[in-house]
Amino acid sequence: xxxxxxxxxxxxxxxxxxxxxGHQDAVTAALLIPKEDGVITASEDxxxxxxxxxxxxxxxxxxxxxxxxxxxxxxxxxxxxxxFVGQDNGAVMEFHVSEDFNKMNFIKTYPAHQNxxxxxxxSLATEWVISTGHDKCVSWMCTRSGNMLGRHFSTSWTSCLQxxxxxxxxxxxxxxxxxxxxxxxxxxxxxITTLKGHEGSVACLWWDPIQRLLFSGASDNSIIMWDxxxxxxxxxxxxxxxxxxxxLCYLQLTRQLVSCSSDGGIAVWNMDVSRxxxxxxxxxxxxxxxxxxxxxxxxxxxxxxxxxxxxxHCRKCGQAVCGKCSSKRSSxxxxxxxxxxxxxxxxxxxxxxxxxxxxxxxxxxxxNISHMxxxxxxxxxxxxxxxxxxxxxxxxxxxxxxxxxxxxxxxxAFLIGKLALPFDEQPIATWKPGNELHVCEFPRPWWCLPxxxxxxxxxx
Numbered sequence: 001x002x003x004x005x006x007x008x009x010x011x012x013x014x015x016x017x018x019x020x021x022g023h024q025d026a027v028t029a030a031l032l033i034p035k036e037d038g039v040i041t042a043s044e045d046x047x048x049x050x051x052x053x054x055x056x057x058x059x060x061x062x063x064x065x066x067x068x069x070x071x072x073x074x075x076x077x078x079x080x081x082x083x084f085v086g087q088d089n090g091a092v093m094e095f096h097v098s099e100d101f102n103k104m105n106f107i108k109t110y111p112a113h114q115n116x117x118x119x120x121x122x123s124l125a126t127e128w129v130i131s132t133g134h135d136k137c138v139s140w141m142c143t144r145s146g147n148m149l150g151r152h153f154s155t156s157w158t159s160c161l162q163x164x165x166x167x168x169x170x171x172x173x174x175x176x177x178x179x180x181x182x183x184x185x186x187x188x189x190x191x192i193t194t195l196k197g198h199e200g201s202v203a204c205l206w207w208d209p210i211q212r213l214l215f216s217g218a219s220d221n222s223i224i225m226w227d228x229x230x231x232x233x234x235x236x237x238x239x240x241x242x243x244x245x246x247x248l249c250y251l252q253l254t255r256q257l258v259s260c261s262s263d264g265g266i267a268v269w270n271m272d273v274s275r276x277x278x279x280x281x282x283x284x285x286x287x288x289x290x291x292x293x294x295x296x297x298x299x300x301x302x303x304x305x306x307x308x309x310x311x312x313h314c315r316k317c318g319q320a321v322c323g324k325c326s327s328k329r330s331s332x333x334x335x336x337x338x339x340x341x342x343x344x345x346x347x348x349x350x351x352x353x354x355x356x357x358x359x360x361x362x363x364x365x366x367x368n369i370s371h372m373x374x375x376x377x378x379x380x381x382x383x384x385x386x387x388x389x390x391x392x393x394x395x396x397x398x399x400x401x402x403x404x405x406x407x408x409x410x411x412x413a414f415l416i417g418k419l420a421l422p423f424d425e426q427p428i429a430t431w432k433p434g435n436e437l438h439v440c441e442f443p444r445p446w447w448c449l450p451x452x453x454x455x456x457x458x459x460x
Contacts, residue, residue, distance in 0.1 A: 013363055014266060014363050014365075014381065014393040014394065015393060015394045016391060016392075016393050017380075017392045017393060017394055018053070018057070018058070018059055018391070018392040019389060019390070019391050019392075020039065020041070020051055020059045020389070020390035020391070020392070021388065021389055021390075022049070022061065023041065023043040023045050023047065023049075023388045023390075024043075024045040024388065025043055025044035025045035025070070025388060026043065026044045026370065026385065026386040026387075026388060027041055027042070027043045027044075027370075027371070027384035027385065027388060027389075027390055028042055028043060028044060028070075028071055028072050028073065028074070028370065028371060028384070029041065029042045029071070029073060029074035029371050029384070030042075030371060030373065030382045030383070030384040030390045031074065031076050031373050031382070032373060032374070032375040032378075032380055032382050032392075033050075033076075033078065033101070034078045034375060034377070035078075036052075036101065037052065037053035038050060038051060038052045038053065038059075038062075038101055039051045039059060039382055039390060039392065040074070040076055040083065041384065041390055042071035042072075042073070042074040042085055043070075043071055043388075044070040044071065044072075044088075045070070046066055046067045046068070046069065046070050046071065047064060047065065047066055047067065047071070048063070048064075048065045048067065048071060048074075048083070048085055048095075048104070049061045049063060049064050049065075050062050050063035050097065050101050050104070051390075052101055059392075062101055062102045063097070063101065063102065063103070063104045065095075065104055067085065067087060067093070068087070068089070069087040069088045069089040069091070070087065070088040071085050071086070071087060071088075072086050072087060072088050072116050072117050072118065073085070073086035073117045073118055073119050073120045073131070074086065074120065075120040075121055075122050075129075077122050077124060079124070080096075080124060081096055081097045081098075081099070082094060082095070082096055082097075082107070082122065083095040083096075083097060083104070084120045084122055084129055085120075086112070086113075086116075086117025086118070086119075086120050086131060086133075087116075087117060088116045088117075089116075090111070090112060090113035090114050090115050090116065090117060090133060090135065091109050091110065091111060091112065091113075091117075092109070092110040092112045092113075092117060092120060092129060092131055092141075093106070093108075093109050093110070094106075094107040094108050094109075094110070094129070094143065095107060108146050110129060110131075110141045110146060111148070112129075112131045112133065112139045112141060112148075113131065113133030113134070113135045113137065113139060114133075114135040115133050115134035115135040116133055116134040117131055117132070117133045118131075118132050118133055118134065118157070118158060118159050118160065118161075119131060119132045119158075119159070119160050119161035120161075121161055121162070121163045122143070123163065123165055125165060126168070127142060127143045127144050128140045128141065128142065128143065128149065128184075129141050129143055130161065130163055130170060130184070131161070132158035132159065132160065132161045132172060133157075133158060134157045134158075136153055136154045136155070136156060136157055136158060136174075137151050137152060137153045137154065137158065138151065138152045138154070138158055138161070138170065138172050138182065138189075139151045140184055149186060149187055150184070150185070150186075150187055150188055150189055152172075152180075152182055152189050152191075154172065154174050154180065155174070155176060156174045156175045156176040157174060157175040157201075158172050158173070158174050158175075159173050159174055159175055159201060159202055159203060160172075160173040160202055160203060160204050160205045161173075161205065162205040162206065162207035162214070163207070164207060164209055165209075166209065167183075168183065168184045168185075169181060169182065169183055169184070169192070170182045170183075170184050170189075171205055171207055171214055173201075173202030173203070173204075173205050173216060173218075174201070174202060175201035175202070176201070177196070177197075177198035177199060177200055177201060177202060177218060177220075178194050178195065178196050178198075178202070179194070179195040179196075179202060179205070179214070179216055179226075180193075180194050180195075181193050181194070181195070181228075195214075195216075195226055197216075197224050197226075197235060197237075198216065198218035198220055198222065198224065199218075199220040199222075200218045200219030200220035200221075200244075201218060201219045202216050202217070202218045203217055203218055203219055203244055203245055203246055204216070204217045204245060204246055204247050204248050205217075205248070206248040206249060206250050206257075208250050208252060210252055211229075211252070212227075212228050212229030212230070213225055213226065213227060213228065213229075213250070214226040214228050215248050215250055215257060216248075217244075217245025217246065217247070217248050217259060218244070218245060219244045219245075221239065221241045221242060221243060221244065221245060221261070222237060222238065222239050222241075222245070223237075223238040223239075223241075223245055223248070223257070223259055223269075223336075224236070224237055224238070225238070225257075225271075234277060235277060236275050236277060236278075236336060237277075237278040237335070237336040238257075238259075238269055238336040238338075238360075239336055239337050239338060239339070239341075240267050240269075240336075240338035240339065240360055240362065241259065241261040241263075241265050241267060242261070242263060242265065243261045243262045243263035243265065244261060244262045245259055245260070245261050246260050246261060246262050246369055246370050246371065246372070247259065247260045247369065247370075247371055247372035247373075247383075248260075249372065249373070249374045249376075249381075250271075251374075251376055253376070254272070255270070255271045255272035256268055256269060256270060256271060256272075257269040257271050258372075258374065258381070260365065260369040260372040260383060261369065262368060262369060262370065262385070263368070264364055264365040264366055264367055264368060264369055264385075265362060265363075265364065265365065265369075266362070266363040266364070266365050266369075266383075267338075267360050267361070267362050267363075268360060268361045268362075268363075269359065269360045270359045270360060273334070273359055274334075275334055275335065275336065275359075276334050276335045277335075278315065278318075278335050278336060278337075279316070279317060279318030280318055281313045281318050281320070282313075282318050282319050282320050283320060284311075284319075284320040285297040285300065286300060287309065287311075287320065287321050287322040287325055288319040288320050288321060289319070289321050289322070289325040289344060289345075289346070290322065290324070290325055292306065292309050292322055293306065293308050293309070294308050294309055294310070294311045294320075294322075295307075295308030295309060295310065296308065309322040309323065309324075310322070310323060312326050312342055313342070314326055314342065314343050314344040314347055315332070315335070315337060315341040315342055315343055316332055316335065316343045316344070316347040316350075316351070317344065317346075317347050319344060321344045325344055325345055326342050326343065326344045326345065327345065328343060328345060328348040329341060329342060329343065330343050330348055330351050330356065331356050331358075332351060332355060332356070333355075333356070333357065333358050333359040333360070334355060334359065338358060338359075338360055338362075365383055365391065367383070367385055367387050367389050367391060368385035368386045368387045369383045369384070369385045370384065370385040370386060371383070371384050371385070372384075379394055380392060380393070380394060381393050381394075
């Protein structure tokens, strides 16, 4: 079942292109095949399927493979056409897909975990397959020999994983709400730091190696942006979902963050604006506005002959206040609060109408979402969930796809050494097949600058 795209070029709403049905249980992972009209899915019904788009516009399975255990995680490397599938029994299986995506050959099995695999990443440079699982460990194995290289155990279930391929740093989220930063070596690893900020289990991570930003989503319905390489210890809180945040994807070219929650909500956050950090909550024995005692302040209650009050916190200034001094609610998007939260009366009066302008757009996926992946080059997004449905949507606006194609042309020009860009706001010369130069009329955006390869530096 495919939906026709109507001609509304100015719209950036996700447009449903196709809906794929056929799995008998929850779909745990769905990945778009780069440069192909195809989707790879893994499901709790113990099947891996490769869906190719036919001339009719329908997606039909060209590969249907049954596993010994329910599939819980998946990774696909397009250049080598290798698929790694994590299972409920803790094993990771490797397959090789033919060029026409009509045949899949089994390569080997990796005994990575003792319990359900939650995330997999494959590094071609080191020939490592890195995975996390419900046995509270991170493991990395050699794909050449199939041997276990190392393991690192956490205090709780490890739930998600991201990896910096240049520096071999791994980011591991767990069910206690912490994120561990590990330096992986050939046979050992070291813990660099631990990030604490979520009040629920971390469900998803996204690492941007260019700006060296880490995004995390959790069951507390919030997203945190961690400035890993800036040495500022800066964190930004984003609250706009009403359920568990399941998937994240940061678009470098447009500086947008796409997030999906388990209730089907899809949010697109504008990260190209100046945002404020949410303050730390202050502790006090009395209201920091009217100085009335809180209910545990027995001495002041006795001295003033008054009943103690319940403590609240203003989300804008972080002060401890009573209910009477924080009776109003307001959104404050610049601090990440897209819906109304508690603020004290003085902060409410200081918030202007323009400060309440939303910095994110929200859409309804209309199905339960447990996993999301994107093909930024084509502006496509695929979502799947416990409702056994896979949806392919067009996520990016046409102008964003134009900017991406333009950036790819500039990147090619750098690679072949045919072009040197000016460092001021001048029109850009881009590379085209045949090595002729074409001048584009955009001003030069930030992402056209060649970025030096730097080692990852972490703020302690």
